Amino acid sequence: MLNETALQTALNQRLGHGEAHDEKQYLTFLMAGEEYGVDILSVQEIRGWSSATAIPNSPSFVKGAINLRGTIVPIIDLRLRFGIEPIAYGPLTVVIVVKVDFKEQSKTMGIVVDGVSDVYSISEDTAKDVPDFQESSSSQYVDGLVNVGEKMVVLLNLQKTLQI
Amino acid sequence: MSIDLSQFFEVFFEESFEGLDAMEAELLNLRPGEEDSETINTIFRAAHSIKGGSGTFGFTSVSDFTHVLETLLDQIRDGRRKLTSEHINLLLQSVDCLRAMLSALQNQSEPDPTESQKLKAQFEAILGIESEAGGEEVLSEAEPDKLTFQIDFKPHAHLFKTGNEPLYMIGELAELGDLETQAFHDGIPPFDEFNAEDCYLAWRFFLTTTAPETAIHEVFEWVEDDADISVQLCGGLFEEFDDDLDKEIAATISSKDTPKSVETIEHEPAENITAQVKEEKAPSATAAAQPALSAKPSTSTPKTQDNTSTSIRVGIDKVDSLINMVGELVITQAMLSQLGEQDMTDSTISALQEGLAQLAHNTRDLQESVMRIRMLPISFVFSRFPRLVRDISQKLNKQVELKLLGEQTELDKTVMEKISDPMVHLVRNSLDHGIETPEQRIAAGKDPVGTLTLNAFHQGGNIVIEIMDDGQGLNTDKIKQKAIANGLINEDDELSSEEVNELIFRPGFSTADTVSDISGRGVGMDVVRRNIQALNGSVEVSSARGVGSTFTIRLPLTLAILDGQLVQVAEHTYIIPLISIVESLQIDVKKVSRVGKNLDVLRLRDEYIPILRLFDIFNHDGAIEELDKSLLVVVESDNQKVGLLVDDLLAQQQVVIKSLEANYKRVDGISGATILGDGRVSLIIDISGLVKLSGLRKPGSQELVLDPNLAEAIS
Numbered sequence: 001m002l003n004e005t006a007l008q009t010a011l012n013q014r015l016g017h018g019e020a021h022d023e024k025q026y027l028t029f030l031m032a033g034e035e036y037g038v039d040i041l042s043v044q045e046i047r048g049w050s051s052a053t054a055i056p057n058s059p060s061f062v063k064g065a066i067n068l069r070g071t072i073v074p075i076i077d078l079r080l081r082f083g084i085e086p087i088a089y090g091p092l093t094v095v096i097v098v099k100v101d102f103k104e105q106s107k108t109m110g111i112v113v114d115g116v117s118d119v120y121s122i123s124e125d126t127a128k129d130v131p132d133f134q135e136s137s138s139s140q141y142v143d144g145l146v147n148v149g150e151k152m153v154v155l156l157n158l159q160k161t162l163q164i
Numbered sequence: 165m166s167i168d169l170s171q172f173f174e175v176f177f178e179e180s181f182e183g184l185d186a187m188e189a190e191l192l193n194l195r196p197g198e199e200d201s202e203t204i205n206t207i208f209r210a211a212h213s214i215k216g217g218s219g220t221f222g223f224t225s226v227s228d229f230t231h232v233l234e235t236l237l238d239q240i241r242d243g244r245r246k247l248t249s250e251h252i253n254l255l256l257q258s259v260d261c262l263r264a265m266l267s268a269l270q271n272q273s274e275p276d277p278t279e280s281q282k283l284k285a286q287f288e289a290i291l292g293i294e295s296e297a298g299g300e301e302v303l304s305e306a307e308p309d310k311l312t313f314q315i316d317f318k319p320h321a322h323l324f325k326t327g328n329e330p331l332y333m334i335g336e337l338a339e340l341g342d343l344e345t346q347a348f349h350d351g352i353p354p355f356d357e358f359n360a361e362d363c364y365l366a367w368r369f370f371l372t373t374t375a376p377e378t379a380i381h382e383v384f385e386w387v388e389d390d391a392d393i394s395v396q397l398c399g400g401l402f403e404e405f406d407d408d409l410d411k412e413i414a415a416t417i418s419s420k421d422t423p424k425s426v427e428t429i430e431h432e433p434a435e436n437i438t439a440q441v442k443e444e445k446a447p448s449a450t451a452a453a454q455p456a457l458s459a460k461p462s463t464s465t466p467k468t469q470d471n472t473s474t475s476i477r478v479g480i481d482k483v484d485s486l487i488n489m490v491g492e493l494v495i496t497q498a499m500l501s502q503l504g505e506q507d508m509t510d511s512t513i514s515a516l517q518e519g520l521a522q523l524a525h526n527t528r529d530l531q532e533s534v535m536r537i538r539m540l541p542i543s544f545v546f547s548r549f550p551r552l553v554r555d556i557s558q559k560l561n562k563q564v565e566l567k568l569l570g571e572q573t574e575l576d577k578t579v580m581e582k583i584s585d586p587m588v589h590l591v592r593n594s595l596d597h598g599i600e601t602p603e604q605r606i607a608a609g610k611d612p613v614g615t616l617t618l619n620a621f622h623q624g625g626n627i628v629i630e631i632m633d634d635g636q637g638l639n640t641d642k643i644k645q646k647a648i649a650n651g652l653i654n655e656d657d658e659l660s661s662e663e664v665n666e667l668i669f670r671p672g673f674s675t676a677d678t679v680s681d682i683s684g685r686g687v688g689m690d691v692v693r694r695n696i697q698a699l700n701g702s703v704e705v706s707s708a709r710g711v712g713s714t715f716t717i718r719l720p721l722t723l724a725i726l727d728g729q730l731v732q733v734a735e736h737t738y739i740i741p742l743i744s745i746v747e748s749l750q751i752d753v754k755k756v757s758r759v760g761k762n763l764d765v766l767r768l769r770d771e772y773i774p775i776l777r778l779f780d781i782f783n784h785d786g787a788i789e790e791l792d793k794s795l796l797v798v799v800e801s802d803n804q805k806v807g808l809l810v811d812d813l814l815a816q817q818q819v820v821i822k823s824l825e826a827n828y829k830r831v832d833g834i835s836g837a838t839i840l841g842d843g844r845v846s847l848i849i850d851i852s853g854l855v856k857l858s859g860l861r862k863p864g865s866q867e868l869v870l871d872p873n874l875a876e877a878i879s
Contacts, residue, residue: 053736053837053845053846053847054784055828055831055834056784056833056834056847057782057783058831064845065828065845065847066845067839067843067844067845070822070839071827072822072823072824072839072845074824074827074828105826107826107827107828109828164828
């Protein structure tokens with residue numbers, strides 16, 4: 001595990017633009033018109049939606065489990081996770097398969113989003129804290145907000161988002 | 165010899181650990197004053213093998229340590245010393261120490277010398293007393309003058325094949341003092357008769373040393389049966405070489421031990437260590453076949469960080485049957501490919517179907533045989549307990565007799581590895597908190613010697629392991645108080661004694677302070693349960709005050725594959741383990757009664773089967789809700805029958821169990837997942853978990869809550 005982290009750090013540095021070592025690449029995706037970003041190194045693959053096997057008594061945002069080349073991978077609908085109105089899945093519905101390191105083990109999970117947007121290099125320093133609204137439960141899943149040009153990107157904390 | 169010995173390390177370690185296990189087992193059988201010379205011999209031989217092997221591989225720290233141990237054993241064997249319980253304790257500690265040293269070496273690190281030096285000093289203290297009492301060591305200590313010995317060493321031709329390396333012995337000799345070496349190569353035959361794996365050389369050494377003569381003999385102890393050795397005192401002077409003797413040596417070499425079994429020489433020397441060790445243990449017919457087998461997996465497996473062995477020893481019969489099956493498979497494959505080349509007619513199609521059926525049969529047989537290879541008798545786990553029980557009961561001043569039953573019950577190796585820790589925990593608990601001290605036992609009118617029984621047996625597709633003690637049992641009052649104090653239950657909660665006992669498995673309970681002896685019983689129990697549940701198993705406790713406690717562990721035989729019945733619930737497909745299914749039937753609505761608010765019970769012959777609506781428990785919509793239109797799968801779990809309401813029965817098939825927990829979390833009522841032929845995921849139902857989930861059974865109670873009254877209520 002240690003080596004893997006070291007490797008990631010090294011990769012990070014190489015992927016960034018030389019002098020700015022704390023710059024990370026983020027894959028962004030769209031959901032309800034907003035743009036969200038996740039660390040690109042945690043992304044395993046991007047695939048289309050295929051029906052998942054329902055898991056009994058799971059929260060509604062858990063759409064079920066799929067077979068990813070022999071591994072059982074749970075699928076989380078991020079809209080439902082964040083309490084956004086669900087939309088019907090279509091041919092363009094995208095599942096981003098991510099690998100997230102939790103304390104005890106790393107887990108591979110899929111997240112359902114509206115569509116994939118772009119890849120940005122973002123320095124973590126420029127991220128602003130999320131305004132702390134007591135009402136908003138979703139803000140706990142967010143690491144920060146950054147501006148990319150005119151757009152605002154919400155940087156997601158996958159560990160917290162996918163902690164079930 | 166420039167052979168890379170490291171490739172044989174694994175074999176050596178495996179053999180040595182086995183040797184240590186054997187030593188431990190025999191040591192535990194020893195009673196001072198009534199020792200049996202065969203037992204001591206077995207221990208000695210095991211120690212000797214480890215010493216020889218470690219010497220060969222250059223693990224001097226191990227061979228040095230084993231040496232003192234062996235000296236003591238030798239004296240006991242010869243009757244020069246009486247065996248005391250102190251000796252047994254020391255030897256047992258040495259076994260632990262050697263185990264630790266070898267594990268360290270196996271992980272390619274240097275063993276920590278503190279423990280071995282401490283023990284070595286103790287050995288030397290014991291041996292030293294002897295030498296003061298008179299003996300040759302005293303003589304040499306009294307006269308520290310240097311003596312010169314003439315040592316003639318004529319190895320037999322097969323010396324290398326016993327895994328011995330004269331170079332190491334010469335090295336050991338050189339450490340004793342000044343060494344002059346003369347090698348005789350007259351024995352080397354003409355080139356075309358030369359066998360590179362025979363030893364043709366002989367040596368004469370002149371050793372000027374302060375060490376006693378016994379030290380020299382010890383150098384050659386390992387090879388004394390494989391060489392002609394003579395040691396003479398030469399009065400401190402070098403003597404002229406005797407030409408006749410040279411010829412004599414040469415003659416001995418060429419006449420004696422000309423290659424006996426050329427066909428076995430193809431093995432590398434270190435494999436022959438295995439062979440030799442084996443033969444020492446049991447000169448059986450399989451001895452020759454075993455080393456080749458055990459050498460194979462160990463060379464292919466990479467070094468592991470933990471000291472669990474990564475290879476298994478497999479009986480040759482199991483491999484034979486595998487080879488047979490693969491042969492069958494090849495024939496079937498040939499037949500099918502032949503059919504594939506023909507034009508399709510009705511007759512070829514029916515032949516093809518036949519072939520496919522045969523293929524299915526072969527595949528299944530092959531799979532079963534492969535599974536069988538992983539099955540080992542549970543004695544592999546049980547064998548560690550005599551020692552554990554001895555050590556703990558001694559520490560606690562308790563007298564405990566350990567009974568092992570069903571040691572030959574076979575279990576998958578992966579399950580076995582994971583079950584031993586929870587078992588150790590339970591055994592330790594039984595000794596610590598279950599079995600009372602002799603005084604307490606006498607006061608309670610019991611035999612002062614407590615009994616701890618480990619029992620293993622197969623039941624259906626499960627293995628059941630029971631850990632029974634005849635101790636004081638669980639004190640339900642104290643547990644209840646503790647649980648109330650910890651906020652696990654409310655004061656006015658009414659719990660059956662089973663439910664109270666169940667509390668010891670609660671996570672909160674383990675953090676309880678351990679002042680009262682009974683609460684200690686809960687320490688880590690949640691971990692035990694979690695570990696067992698991770699194996700798809702369950703653990704239960706039953707206890708009677710003053711009579712004893714029984715912990716029952718139920719485990720699946722293997723973690724990899726199960727026979728499943730596919731069932732349909734709404735649009736979902738679930739898998740019910742075939743082994744838990746008693747029968748499947750259509751419901752006769754007339755025989756269904758409703759108990760209470762929403763429990764339906766089917767009267768089936770003399771039994772009342774509660775009906776669990778799967779769609780309800782799993783929160784699925786769209787399933788058939790009418791009883792007469794659906795099917796009932798009657799399953800049995802923990803001696804309780806329940807009926808699962810499903811829409812339809814689909815195929816039966818073997819499924820490979822995949823973990824749902826690995827990427828998600830544990831789901832109540834689901835033991836895992838599998839992938840069906842079409843690539844879809846299907847979930848496997850955990851019957852006992854489901855029953856709990858349905859609320860039919862309160863956690864931990866042995867009976868269905870409704871069961872006893874149910875029959876009365878309906879009839």
